[in-house]
Amino acid sequence: MDYLASERSRSRRADPKIILPECKSILVLALPYTNTEFRTQNSEFSIAAYALGDDYHDVIPPRLQEIISFIETQIGHPIPNRYYTDTGPILERELAQRAGLGWIGKNSMLINPQAGSTFLLAEILLGIELEPDESFPTDHCGTCTRCIDACPTQCILPNRTLDANRCISFLTIENKGDIPEDLRPPMQNWIFGCDICQQVCPWNRFSQPADPALETKIPLPVLTSDLLLLSSEFNQRFKKSPIARAKRRGYLRNLAVVIGNTGNADDIPILEQALQDDEPLIRDHAKWAIKNIHSAK
Ligand code: B12
């Protein structure tokens, strides 16, 4: 994620006018993704709730375009605009806090008192003045430290940021190489993303029902035999899912680690088959998993 620290990215984050010179307002929006699995997910393998439905990078932009068209129709002429969800060079949580949507919790999530943190953020930069909302005035974390205590890799820092290199979400989604060995056991059963610091957050009892597009679409639980998925099968199964981002090699790497963490000797034959995979990353992690299962016996 070095792109976040680049000089170009830093200056664009600091001043939206570098992205859109005519920018006069930023509209910040949120779309809920939670579903029953968020609270009850107890299958052998866990997947972050936001990733169980269609990919929000595909779902949200057409809706932002609709909002822009609506505003342009009301005003009667085109408006300079740019819109983002996740991929833009802007600090979405900070903008959401300034737009009054909630506070930034100790787990660094944007939390709304009526919706918890189980929503995704999006922004529309607009070349017209809108009456600004008040920024969110309070912090409702109080003395709670549940997220800090529950994080298996202890990557939540005291200043409401993360040591992202240790976060399971980074390790299983963004990281394209090896997962450091000391961080494999703390991954527990997370094969894509991690929701632990949100699952323990008391404010998520107020999570809103998921937008239909983000309701669960992929089959749960994921089977151990996924470790032998062919590229064509992976592409077919996850073509509309955020999991496609990890690619087959990342997904099977994660799965091998989780199978190793489960410590079930019955899984050794399937791990041995994965040792024949064309992809060295998968072979190496399968080898580690076999070793881990043997040492747990
Ligand atoms: C890089 C990234 C990651 C990285 C690093 C995360 C991190 N916390 O920094 C990794 C891969 C680990 C990650 C994980 C996840 N992510 Co992410 N991620 C991003 C991304 C692309 C950039 C975030 C970033 O710049 N981080 C760097 C740090 C320094 O920035 P920051 O945390 O935003 O903190 C700044 C501000 O919060 C501000 N700040 C801090 N405190 C305060 C207080 C006040 C009063 C103010 C004004 C400002 C302020 O200062 C900080 C420093 O500048 C954003 C999208 C975006 N463009 O913003 C999504 C985003 C933050 N991720 C999101 C999600 C859903 C997740 C996961 C839940 C996914 C999952 N289930 O696995 C996890 C959650 C992990 C966690 N506890 O944060 C959502 C969060 C929605 C929400 N309700 O908050 C976002 C906004 C994407 C989206 N469009 O919805 N993510």
Ligand code: SF4
């Ligand atoms: S997503 Fe998981 S690993 Fe990352 S900070 Fe939250 S609990 Fe820790």
Ligand code: SF4
């Ligand atoms: S678990 Fe507690 S400390 Fe962490 S974000 Fe939620 S309220 Fe804040």
